[in-house]
Amino acid sequence: MRIIFITGNKHKMEEAAAILHDHDVERLDIDLPEIQSLDPEEIITQKLAVARERLKTDNDVRDTIIMVEDVSFWIGDTGLPGPLIKFFNQTIGRPGLVTFAHAFGTDKARALCCIGILRPGVDTPEFFTGTIEGTVVPPRGESGFGFDPVFIPDGHTKTYAEMLGDEKNAISHRKRALEALEAFLETG
Amino acid sequence: MRIIFITGNKHKMEEAAAILHDHDVERLDIDLPEIQSLDPEEIITQKLAVARERLKTDNDVRDTIIMVEDVSFWIGDTGLPGPLIKFFNQTIGRPGLVTFAHAFGTDKARALCCIGILRPGVDTPEFFTGTIEGTVVPPRGESGFGFDPVFIPDGHTKTYAEMLGDEKNAISHRKRALEALEAFLETG
Numbered sequence: 001m002r003i004i005f006i007t008g009n010k011h012k013m014e015e016a017a018a019i020l021h022d023h024d025v026e027r028l029d030i031d032l033p034e035i036q037s038l039d040p041e042e043i044i045t046q047k048l049a050v051a052r053e054r055l056k057t058d059n060d061v062r063d064t065i066i067m068v069e070d071v072s073f074w075i076g077d078t079g080l081p082g083p084l085i086k087f088f089n090q091t092i093g094r095p096g097l098v099t100f101a102h103a104f105g106t107d108k109a110r111a112l113c114c115i116g117i118l119r120p121g122v123d124t125p126e127f128f129t130g131t132i133e134g135t136v137v138p139p140r141g142e143s144g145f146g147f148d149p150v151f152i153p154d155g156h157t158k159t160y161a162e163m164l165g166d167e168k169n170a171i172s173h174r175k176r177a178l179e180a181l182e183a184f185l186e187t188g
Numbered sequence: 189m190r191i192i193f194i195t196g197n198k199h200k201m202e203e204a205a206a207i208l209h210d211h212d213v214e215r216l217d218i219d220l221p222e223i224q225s226l227d228p229e230e231i232i233t234q235k236l237a238v239a240r241e242r243l244k245t246d247n248d249v250r251d252t253i254i255m256v257e258d259v260s261f262w263i264g265d266t267g268l269p270g271p272l273i274k275f276f277n278q279t280i281g282r283p284g285l286v287t288f289a290h291a292f293g294t295d296k297a298r299a300l301c302c303i304g305i306l307r308p309g310v311d312t313p314e315f316f317t318g319t320i321e322g323t324v325v326p327p328r329g330e331s332g333f334g335f336d337p338v339f340i341p342d343g344h345t346k347t348y349a350e351m352l353g354d355e356k357n358a359i360s361h362r363k364r365a366l367e368a369l370e371a372f373l374e375t376g
Contacts, residue, residue, distance in 0.1 A: 033234070036222040038275055046221070079279030084272060087226055091267030092292070103291030104280070 001185065002064045003117075004028050006051055012069070015169055019178040023185065030054065032068070038082045040070045041127055044116035048125050052118055066118045069177070073097075073147045075136065076106030085147060094139040094150045101136045109136045109151060113177040128184065130176025189373065190252045191305075192216050194239055200257070203357055207366040211373065218242065220256070226270045228258040229315055232304035236313050240306055254306045257365070261285075261335045263324065264294030273335060282327040282338045289324045297324045297339060301365040316372065318364025 002024045005016050013027040032047040047068045055061045073085040075097065081088040088097060101107055111132050116125040132153050139149040141161030148160035153171060160168050169175055190212045193204050201215040220235040235256045243249045261273040263285070269276040276285060289295055299320050304313040320341050327337040329349030336348035341359060348356050357363055 033221070034224040036224050036231075036272070036275070038278070043224075078284070080275070082275075084224070084275060087224070087268070087270075087272060090226070096266070096292070099291050100288070103287050104284070 002026065002060065003067050004055070004061070004064055005067045005069075006030060006032060006047070007069065011165075012174070015174060016067075016178055019175065020182055020185070022182075034083075038079065038084070040072050040083050040112070040114035041116065041125070043083055044068050044070050044114060044127070045125050048116055048118045062120055064120060067115060067181075068117075069113060069115045069174070071146070071174070072112045072114070073151075074110040074112065075101045076104055076108050078104050078106070089146055094147070097147060097150050098136055098138055107136050109134055109147075111147070111151060111153075111173040113173040115177045115181050117181065126184070128177050128180040130173045130178070130180060132171065132173045132176065190214065190248065191255050192243070192249070192252055193255045193257075194218060194220060194235070195257065199353075200362070203362060204255075204366055207363065208370055208373070210370075222271075226267065226272070228260050228271050228300070228302035229304065229313070231271055232256050232258050232302060232315070233313050236304055236306045250308055252308060255303060255369075256305075257301060257303045257362070259334070259361070260300045260302070261339075262298045262300065263289045264292055264296050266292050266294070277334055282335070285335060285338050286324055286326055295324050297322055297335075299335070299339060299341075299361040301361040303365045303369050305369065314372070316365050316368040318361045318366070318368060320359065320361045320364065 003020060004026050005013055006028050007013060008029050017025045032050050034043055035046050037043050048066060051066050051068065055066065070083055072082040074082055092100065101109065111134065113130045115128045118125055134151050134153040136150050137152055137159065140159045141149050143161050151160050152158065191208060192214050193201055194216050195201060196217050205213045220238050222231055223234050225231050236254060239254050239256065243254065258271055260270040262270055280288065289297065299322065301318045303316045306313055322339050322341040324338050325340055325347065328347045329337050331349050331353065339348050340346065
């Protein structure tokens with residue numbers, strides 16, 4: 001099956017192509033508006049609707065799955081920042097994520113990747129989620145982006161940013177979501 | 189001039205009608221998507237574009253100003269929560285706003301109302317802003333909504349929520365933005 005993965009990020013594309021290796025995954029870098037919400041599925045649903053509308057004049061798209069992902073980061077039971085993590089990074093930054101967690105009496109966090117797809121002829125999105133629990137620590141490590149330097153997955157001692165790319169990709173929230181999608185496509 | 193104020197909130201409508209008393213202000217309660225951003229003008233620009241598109245079949249709209257407002261709340265120099273205040277209210281709540289401020293070493297905050305209008309025949313929005321500086325305190329008072337119970341404007345001793353409606357409206361960030369708009373319309 002042909003899958004159009006809408007993302008500006010080449011690394012995400014490579015990771016998706018590696019796990020969805022039985023499929024023809026193409027990257028499309030178009031800017032889709034993101035609505036304000038704490039619900040990843042709501043954000044993705046709206047992005048997929050806009051993407052389908054923009055791609056509808058593409059003949060090939062009738063046999064194509066459209067795919068979008070959203071990463072959220074949940075600190076303790078605060079309910080924040082979730083999909084708004086990018087705005088926390090832009091403002092209070094990584095040390096601020098730690099300050100935030102401690103202020104609310106926690107050092108726990110959950111990284112979540114939600115993938116939504118629209119299959120040809122199917123009106124409503126289908127979702128695949130991967131989560132990984134962990135701990136928030138002061139920033140360590142150079143690689144990675146977003147919350148990677150302040151997040152240690154449970155059962156590990158390195159932050160995401162201290163892991164080599166393969167090491168992170170082998171355990172990540174994104175890998176788990178992609179595997180859930182892959183399993184669905186194999187049986188579907 | 190006829191002004192269509194797009195809001196779900198009747199109180200905001202009454203306040204606008206009172207200050208813009210030389211104009212014919214009508215309330216239109218339609219749901220406009222809000223994009224993720226920390227920039228009120230960016231959020232409003234996109235809402236106005238959608239509103240103009242939806243209203244374009246309305247003959248009268250050709251002689252009508254379309255108006256949208258966005259309230260943001262800025263704690264210290266954190267750069268947060270800004271227009272994302274509603275999500276802070278929904279999750280960590282009002283006591284959480286105080287916890288957040290103290291964690292980042294401040295008790296200062298700024299309430300900002302940004303009004304955007306599209307005038308007939310004008311392609312780009314025009315903006316009118318009202319701000320009020322103040323202090324964040326543990327919640328006090330029953331009236332008001334959003335951050336009202338935790339915000340004391342500078343020069344006052346009551347929170348917004350402890351003030352009677354008229355008392356708040358006489359000094360509020362929203363009143364200042366409406367007055368800036370009124371002054372513009374009078375001279376324009």
